[in-house]
Amino acid sequence: MNSIAIELRKGVHWVGVKDWGRRMFDGLIPLPHGTSYNAYLVQGEKTALVDTVNPGFEGELLAKIGAVTDPAALDYVVMNHAEPDHAGAIPIVLAASPKSRLVLTAKGADMAARYYRVPRERMQVVADGETLDLGGKTLRFVDAPFLHWPETMFTYVVEDRILFPCDFFGSHTAAGVYDDEVADLAVRAQMYFGEIMMPFRKAGERALKKLADLPIALIAPSHGPLWRHPERILDLYRKWTAGETAAKAVVAYVSMWGSTERLVRIVAETLLGEGIRVAVHDLAQADVGDLAGDLVDARALVLGAPTVLGGLHPAAFNAANLIRALKPPLKYAALLSSYGWGGGAARQASEVLGPTGIEVVGAVEIHGSPAAEAEAQAAALASILATRIRS
Numbered sequence: 001m002n003s004i005a006i007e008l009r010k011g012v013h014w015v016g017v018k019d020w021g022r023r024m025f026d027g028l029i030p031l032p033h034g035t036s037y038n039a040y041l042v043q044g045e046k047t048a049l050v051d052t053v054n055p056g057f058e059g060e061l062l063a064k065i066g067a068v069t070d071p072a073a074l075d076y077v078v079m080n081h082a083e084p085d086h087a088g089a090i091p092i093v094l095a096a097s098p099k100s101r102l103v104l105t106a107k108g109a110d111m112a113a114r115y116y117r118v119p120r121e122r123m124q125v126v127a128d129g130e131t132l133d134l135g136g137k138t139l140r141f142v143d144a145p146f147l148h149w150p151e152t153m154f155t156y157v158v159e160d161r162i163l164f165p166c167d168f169f170g171s172h173t174a175a176g177v178y179d180d181e182v183a184d185l186a187v188r189a190q191m192y193f194g195e196i197m198m199p200f201r202k203a204g205e206r207a208l209k210k211l212a213d214l215p216i217a218l219i220a221p222s223h224g225p226l227w228r229h230p231e232r233i234l235d236l237y238r239k240w241t242a243g244e245t246a247a248k249a250v251v252a253y254v255s256m257w258g259s260t261e262r263l264v265r266i267v268a269e270t271l272l273g274e275g276i277r278v279a280v281h282d283l284a285q286a287d288v289g290d291l292a293g294d295l296v297d298a299r300a301l302v303l304g305a306p307t308v309l310g311g312l313h314p315a316a317f318n319a320a321n322l323i324r325a326l327k328p329p330l331k332y333a334a335l336l337s338s339y340g341w342g343g344g345a346a347r348q349a350s351e352v353l354g355p356t357g358i359e360v361v362g363a364v365e366i367h368g369s370p371a372a373e374a375e376a377q378a379a380a381l382a383s384i385l386a387t388r389i390r391s
Contacts, residue, residue, distance in 0.1 A: 002060055002063070002064070003060075003063035003064055003066065003067045004064065004067065005041070005064045005065070005067045005068050006177060008040075008162070008218065008220070008226070009160045009162065009218075011042065011043040011044065011136070011137060011160075012040065012041070012042050012043070012137075012157065012160055012162060013040065013041045013043075013064075013068050014038060014039075014040060014177070014220070014226075015039050015040065015041050015049070015061060015064035015065050015067075015068070016036055016037050016038035016039045016040070016053060016061075016064075016222075017036065017037045017039075017053045017054070017057040017060050017061065018034070018036050018174040019034050019035050019036060019037065019054065019057070019174060020034040020174045021034060022034050022035055025172065028288060029172070029195050029288055029289055030287050030288060030289055031172050032287070032289075033172065033173040033174060033175060033188070034172075034173065034174035034175075035172045035173065035174055035223055035224070036173075036174050036223055036224060037051075037052075037053040037054045037057065037085055037086065037222065037223070038051065038220065038221065038222045038223065038224075038226075039051045039052050039053055039061060039222075040164055040220060041065060041068055041069070042134065042137050042139065042157060043068070043069065043134070043137065044133075044134030044135040044136035044137035045134060045135025045136060046075040046076070046134040046135055047069055047073055047074050047075050047076070047134070048074070048075060048076040048077070048078055048103070048132070048134060048137075048139060049065065049074055049076070049077045049078065049093065049100075050078040050080065050155050050164045051078065051079070051080055051081075051086045051087070051164065051166060051222050052077070052086060052087060052088065052089035052090055052093055053085075053086075053088070053089050054084065054085045054088055054089075055084055055088040055089065057089070058088075058089040058092040058093070061089055061093070062092070062093070062096055071093070071096045071097055072096060072097050072098065072099075073097070074093070074096075074097035074099075074100040075099065075100055075101070075134075076100055076101055076102075076103050076124070076132065076134075077090060077093055077094065077097070077100050077101070077102050077103065078103045078104070078139070078155050078164075079102055079103065079104040079108055079112060080152060080153055080154065080155055080164060080165075080166035080222070081108075081149060081151065081152045081153075081166040081167060081222070082104075082108055082111035082112060082115060082149060082151055083149060083167075084115075085222075085223075086166060086167075086222050087112070087115070087116065090102065090112065090116050090118065091116050091117065091118070094118065094122065100122075101122055101123065101124045102118055102122055102123050102124065103123075103124045103126055103132065103139075103141075104123060104124075104125065104126070104151070104153075105125065105126065105127075105141075105143065105151050105152075105153050106125050106127075107145075107150050107151035108125075108151035108153070109123050109125050110151075111149075111151050126141045126153075127141070127143070128141065128142065128143035128153075129141070129142070129143075131158070136159070137157060137158075137159055137160075138157070138158040138159060139155055139156070139157060139158075140155070140156045140158055141153050141154070141155055141156075142154040142155075142156060142207075142210055142211070142214075144165070144168065144203070144207045144210075145203065146200050146203040147165075147166075147167065147168050147197065147200055147203050147204060147207055148167055148196055148197060148199075148200050152166060152167070152168075153166075154166065154168070154207070154211075156214060160217065160218070161214075161215050161216055161217035161218065162216075162217065162218045162219075162220055163211070163214070163216050163218070163219050163220065163230075164220050164221075164222075165207075165219065165220075165221055165222075166221065166222045167196060167197070167221065167222055167223065168197065168204070168207065168221065168237075169189070169219050169221045169227060169233050169237065170189075170192055170196070170221040170222060170223035170224050171185060171188040171189045171191075171192045171221075171223060171224030171225065172188065172191070172192055172195075172223055172224060172289070173185070173188050173224050173225070175225070176225040177225060177226060178225055178226050178227075178228045179225050179226065179227045179228060179229055179232060179233070180228070180229060181225060182225050185224070185225060186232070186236065187293065188224065189224070189233060189236065190236070190240070190293045190296050190297075191289040191290065191292060191293030192223070192224070192289075192293075193236075193237070193240050193293075193296055194289075194291075194292030194293045194294075194295050194296045194326065194328070195288070195289055195292045195293075195326075197240075197241075198240070198292070198295070198296060198326050198327060198328055199325065199326055199327045201240070201241045201242075201243060201327070201329075202241075204237065204240075204241035205241045205242065208234070208237060208238060208241060211234075216230045216234075217230070218230065219233060219234075239297070240296055240297070243329035244297065244329075245297050245298060245299040245329050245330075245331070246277060246297050246298070246299065247275065247276050247277060247299060247389050247390060248276065248277035248278070248279065248294075248297060248298045248299055248300075248389075249271055249276055249277070249278050249279070249298060249299070249300040249301065249302055249385065249389060250279050250281065250291070250294045250295055250298045250300070250301050250302070250330075251264060251267065251268050251278055251279065251280045251281065251301075251302040251304070252281045252283055252286070252291065252301065252302070252303055252304070252316070252319050253280075253281075253282065253283060253302070253303070253304030253305065253316070253336070254282065254283040254284050254304070254305050254306070254313045254315040254316050255282075255304070255306065256306050256308075256313070257306075257369075258369070259306065259338035259366065259368065259369045259370055260304045260305060260306050260336060260337060260338045261304070262369070262370050262375070263304060263336040263338070263364060263366070263370055263374070263375070263378045264280070264302070264304040264336060266375055266378040266379050266382065267302055267304075267334065267336065267378050267379070267381065267382040267385075268280055268302070268382075270378075270379045270382035270383060270386070271302075271382050271385065271386055271389075274382075274383065274386035274390075275386075275390075276300075276386050276389055276390075279294040279298070281294070283305075283315040283316060283318075283319050284315060286319075288322070291319070291322075292322075292326060295323065295326060295328035295330070296328065296329075297329075298328065298329075298330060299329075299330065299331050299332065299389050300330060300331065300332040300333065300334070300385055300388070300389050301323065301330050301332070301333040301334075301353075301358065302333070302334045302335075302336065302385070303316060303319070303320060303333060303334075303335055303336070303349055303353075304316070304335075304336035304337065305317075305336075305337055305345050305349065306337060306338050306339060306345060307337060307338070307339035307340075307342065307343050307344045307345040308345075310342060310344045311344050311345060311348045312344075312345045312348045312349055312352070313345065316345070316349070317348070317352065320349055320352040320353055321352060323353070323356070324352060324353065324355060324356050327356070330356070330358050331358065331359065331388070331389075332358065332359050332360075332361050332385060332388045332389065333353060333358045333359070333360045333361070334360070334361055334362055334363065334381050334382070334384075334385045335349050335350065335360060335362075335363035335364075335365075336363070336364050336365075336378065337349075337363070337364070337365040337366070338365070338366045338367075338368070338369075338370070339365070339366075339367060340367075340368070343365055343367070345365070346363045346365045350363075359388075361381070361384055361385055361388055362381045362384060362385075363381075364377045364378050364381055
């Protein structure tokens with residue numbers, strides 16, 4: 001069993017787990033590069049474990065703690081977030097450290113009792129800005145609700161200027177220890193933000209304001225590499241939480257016999273010709289993480305789908321619902337559709353996207369395969385969309 005703990009600073013160790021083989025998260029998010037469940041040991045005169053690991057990896061966590069200190073010597077276990085990939089090992093860690101107390105928010109206390117059957121007498125509830133003196137190390141707690149559950153908080157080591165923000169600033173990859181060791185980490189982080197944090201952009205903005213006065217030398221999230229160049233991810237999160245967009249369109253489509261795909265190609269190439277960045281996703285085989293990542297900074301959506309049984313093709317319907325749930329900063333949309341004996345896809349797409357506030361600038365819906373007139377309509381719609389995107 002792997003028992004290698006990585007020293008980050010004197011008295012601060014990474015004791016987490018690299019899950020190289022995991023390929024799906026939440027039954028929704030593909031993990032082509034695996035993920036990690038990062039946990040951290042902070043030692044002063046007393047010792048605190050910050051976060052735990054996913055169920056099934058409890059033994060590896062205890063072995064890594066044991067490489068630094070006896071698990072029974074733990075004084076505190078900090079629960080930044082109650083989701084099982086971070087808190088699932090809490091019952092076993094508490095059983096291995098009989099004198100330890102679980103440090104968490106008031107809302108976290110309700111969840112720890114409900115999900116993990118932790119007795120109230122073993123909990124220590126902390127408030128925003130409260131500190132915990134370990135003797136030579138001081139933990140400060142930052143309330144961060146809805147990043148991405150209501151009980152979430154961050155933990156900050158004052159002396160070492162280390163921030164443990166749980167899911168915030170995370171990424172799904174098992175590669176590397178630090179940010180400069182993973183070449184495409186910014187891309188991974190953008191995908192992760194789109195998948196997890198994008199619906200909570202306002203909460204993210206509030207958290208960034210709270211962090212503005214904290215000197216941060218290292219950001220150590222609970223998934224993915226640690227940011228020893230913290231401004232890299234802070235700059236990105238400032239843009240993403242503010243909803244800053246680029247002159248970019250996400251083209252998401254599904255086609256059964258090629259008619260919708262022909263319209264999609266015309267629109268995509270017209271947009272490219274007008275200087276608009278285009279990210280194309282065939283929904284029959286698209287990676288949800290790739291789609292979510294591209295939505296983070298896109299200004300427009302092109303949704304293409306044939307009519308199936310009087311409505312949107314199921315793949316496009318699912319994508320439209322996902323977009324509505326993720327709340328990306330999209331401003332405009334264009335709809336493309338084809339049908340054999342009866343339409344309805346464009347109408348249903350407008351209904352699903354309606355609550356988002358995205359402005360549908362136009363639609364092209366054709367009966368059968370696209371003739372020259374329909375192709376010209378698609379090109380004209382793309383030009384209108386390009387003008388709106390640039391404006």
